[in-house]
Amino acid sequence: xxxxxxxxxxxxxxxxxxxxxxxxxxxxxxxxxxxxxxxxxxxxxxxxxxxxxxxxxxxxxxxxxxxxxxxxxxxxxxxxxxxxxxxxxxxxxxxxxxxxxxxxxxxxxxxxxxxxxxxxxxxxxxxxxxxxxxxxxxxxxxxxxxxxxxxxxxxxxxxxxxxxxxxxxxxxxxxxxxxxxxxxxxxxxxxxxxxxxxxxxxxxxxxxxxxxxxxxxxxxxxxxxxxxxxxxxxxxxxxxxxxxxxxxxxxxxxxxxxxx
Amino acid sequence: xxxxxxxxxxxxxxxxxxxxxxxxxxxxxxxxxxxxxxxxxxxxxxxxxxxxxxxxxxxxxxxxxxxxxxxxxxxxxxxxxxxxxxxxxxxxxxxxxxxxxxxxxxxxxxxxxxxxxxxxxxxxxxxxxxxxxxxxxxxxxxxxxxxxxxxxxxxxxxxxxxxxxxxxxxxxxxxxxxxxxxxxxxxxxxxxxxxxxxxxxxxxxxxxxxxxxxxxxxxxxxxxxxxxxxxxxxxxxxxxxxxxxxxxxxxxxxxxxxxxxxxxxxx
Numbered sequence: 011x012x013x014x015x016x017x018x019x020x021x022x023x024x025x026x027x028x029x030x031x032x033x034x035x036x037x038x039x040x041x042x043x044x045x046x047x048x049x050x051x052x053x054x055x056x057x058x059x060x061x062x063x064x065x066x067x068x069x070x071x072x073x074x075x076x077x078x079x080x081x082x083x084x085x086x087x088x089x090x091x092x093x094x095x096x097x098x099x100x101x102x103x104x105x106x107x108x109x110x111x112x113x114x115x116x117x118x119x120x121x122x123x124x125x126x127x128x129x130x131x132x133x134x135x136x137x138x139x140x141x142x143x144x145x146x147x148x149x150x151x152x153x154x155x156x157x158x159x160x161x162x163x164x165x166x167x168x169x170x171x172x173x174x175x176x177x178x179x180x181x182x183x184x185x186x187x188x189x190x191x192x193x194x195x196x197x198x199x200x201x202x203x204x205x206x207x208x209x210x211x212x213x214x215x216x217x218x219x220x221x222x223x224x225x226x227x228x229x230x231x232x233x234x235x236x237x238x239x240x241x242x243x244x245x246x247x248x249x250x251x252x253x254x255x256x257x258x259x260x261x262x263x264x265x266x267x268x269x270x
Numbered sequence: 271x272x273x274x275x276x277x278x279x280x281x282x283x284x285x286x287x288x289x290x291x292x293x294x295x296x297x298x299x300x301x302x303x304x305x306x307x308x309x310x311x312x313x314x315x316x317x318x319x320x321x322x323x324x325x326x327x328x329x330x331x332x333x334x335x336x337x338x339x340x341x342x343x344x345x346x347x348x349x350x351x352x353x354x355x356x357x358x359x360x361x362x363x364x365x366x367x368x369x370x371x372x373x374x375x376x377x378x379x380x381x382x383x384x385x386x387x388x389x390x391x392x393x394x395x396x397x398x399x400x401x402x403x404x405x406x407x408x409x410x411x412x413x414x415x416x417x418x419x420x421x422x423x424x425x426x427x428x429x430x431x432x433x434x435x436x437x438x439x440x441x442x443x444x445x446x447x448x449x450x451x452x453x454x455x456x457x458x459x460x461x462x463x464x465x466x467x468x469x470x471x472x473x474x475x476x477x478x479x480x481x482x483x484x485x486x487x488x489x490x491x492x493x494x495x496x497x498x499x500x501x502x503x504x505x506x507x508x509x510x511x512x513x514x515x516x517x518x519x520x521x522x523x524x525x526x527x528x529x530x531x532x533x534x535x536x537x
Contacts, residue, residue: 037448044455052464056313058471060321063313187294194305201309205316 016113017121024124038127042086046079046134049200064204069145070232074202076139077231078224081164083132089169091123094189096176105265116258120173146232157231160240163247164223170250171195173258180261199223215239219246276374277382284386299346299394307342307402310464311335327469333495336408337466340491343395345463348425348486350433351454353384357437358446366532377434377525384430392422409496418490421503424510425485429457431517438521441528461486466497479506482513 028035053075057068066074096119099105108118143149175188182188199220203211214221226243229235235243289295314334317323324330357380360366369376403410436453440446458464460483467478467488478484489506492498498506 031445033443034445034448037452041448041451041455044452048455048459048464051459055465055470056317059323059326059469060317062320064316064320182293187291187297191297191301194302197306197309201313206312210312 013113013117016117020122021124021126025126028126035127038125039130042083042128042131043134046075046131046138049075049078064202064206065234066202066204066232069142070228071202072142073139073146073231074224074228076135076142077161077164077228078200079135080132080139081161081168081223081227083128083135084165085168085172086128087125087132089120089172090128091125092120093169093172093176095123096173097179097189100179100265109262115262116173116255119258120169143231148233149231153231153233156233156235156240157227160230160235160243161227163243164227166247166251167219167222168196170247170254173254174250177254177258177261180258180265195220196223199225202228215242216246219243219250222247277378280374280379280382281386281389284383285390286386287383288387288390295390295394299391300398303342303346303395303398306345307339307399310338310342314338329466329497332406333409333497334466335406336403336410336495337491337497339399339402339408340410340494341463341487343399344422344491345458345461345487346395347388347392347422348429348461349454349457350384350429351450353380353387353430354433354436354450354454355447356380357433358440358450361437361440361532362444362446380434381430385426388426411494411496414494414500417500417503418494421485421490421493421507421510424507424514425482425490428482428510428514428517429486431514431521435517435521435524438524438528441531457483457486460484462488462491466492468492468497480509482510485510 050072053063053068053071056063057071061067063071099108099119105115105119108122109115111118172189172192175192178188195218198206198214198218199222203214203221203225206214211221215226222243226235226239230240288298314331317326318331318334326334357376360369360376366376369379372379402408432453433450436446436449439449443449460478460481462478462484463486467484468475470478479488485506489498489503493500493503
């Protein structure tokens with residue numbers, strides 16, 4: 011309960027802070043819309059030449075993009091600013107102040123600052139997904155519920171991987187490029203998993219679970235995800251969350267205060 | 271003489287700074303282009319397989335694979351996130367005051383460092399596509415590489431001027447990272463990193479190919495992979511050179527006007 015209350019306070023103060031820089035508020039909104047537009051236009055153009063890419067039709071791919079945007083927007087709202095700042099906090103010694111607070115340090119490092127302008131993008135992502143879902147035949151409520159059950163796996167994997175990459179700052183002093191590395195790996199998640207060869211698909215569902223970000227939830231929505239597939243997705247995402255927690259605690263043991 | 275000496279020192283500083291954190295550098299120069307090419311190549315395989323296509327706009331799968339491999343590297347050379355952010359932060363935070371007191375300009379300081387950084391990236395990244403297209407026997411016109419590099423150099427200059435223009439906004443807005451991100455995301459599309467711009471339908475194809483942003487990826491990569499002829503490239507380069515003069519003049523006047531508003535304590 012205490013954590014929920016804290017989270018609410020973080021959210022409220024972030025909104026107040028974001029509204030003080032209105033121009034920046036608007037540009038951040040616009041930037042993500044540009045990112046969405048680039049992704050949508052890319053697939054629009056590729057579909058001029060092929061009725062399907064991988065296993066999916068144009069509408070299915072747009073739903074996939076909507077799911078990708080949703081997961082991305084939720085991550086951006088609640089976690090991105092915090093995770094991006096971890097490396098700096100460690101290097102400058104700001105982590106010391108957080109460690110002495112009577113609260114879980116991973117919670118503080120992950121949720122202290124929300125990026126409220128992105129709530130607009132989340133709204134767009136939801137509308138975009140629903141709009142394109144209307145063009146998917148035989149989409150029932152059971153599939154929608156199944157999708158909503160699997161969707162958090164994508165968010166958990168995104169968070170866990172980003173957090174682990176950011177935690178590398180506890181060992182390497184400068185870890186910004188780990189974040190860039192993540193963005194490269196994330197590109198696997200930005201394409202439907204069906205476009206990759208089988209061996210890479212297996213890797214993307216297990217060791218490097220980028221398929222869980224949007225492809226697996228989309229498969230659940232289209233009724234293409236088996237029970238074993240969903241169990242696998244849950245196990246893998248929870249394993250990554252556990253690993254992120256372990257890595258953080260392990261890294262803290264080597265942290266000597268006032269930067270590494 | 272003093273001009274070259276101090277800029278050479280700044281150039282060296284850019285080289286040293288980029289190599290200070292070697293692990294970061296390896297990710298920046300090698301891992302990023304490799305992963306980007308690896309992911310995009312499979313999209314083309316999927317399109318050609320599921321569409322049962324032999325060619326798209328007159329070019330076969332191998333041509334698209336070659337384009338993707340080259341594009342991933344060339345875009346690393348022609349984009350500018352890091353120095354644009356540093357320039358913006360320098361102005362926003364008021365650190366500009368320290369640079370204004372030094373015997374070189376703000377532009378020289380960052381441009382020479384930027385060139386040093388990009389030189390190291392070029393030397394370390396370019397062997398990767400060279401090796402891949404050679405090993406996989408992908409369509410590449412080896413004799414065209416010098417002119418391609420000239421186009422890349424001009425494009426680097428143009429992109430830096432755009433960054434300088436965006437940095438000037440830091441005099442007028444408290445936070446400018448949104449402008450940087452927006453500009454770079456737009457360039458990502460307009461440059462042709464995601465797909466060759468000549469597969470766009472008209473009128474978009476005609477419009478985007480006339481813009482100087484296409485020199486960020488499409489023109490150099492399209493030229494070396496045989497999508498465009500030497501005459502087409504030279505024609506397009508004239509637009510790029512004109513754009514350099516135009517953006518350069520705009521940046522110069524915007525900088526001078528903006529500097530008058532600078533109070534020395536941040537924007």
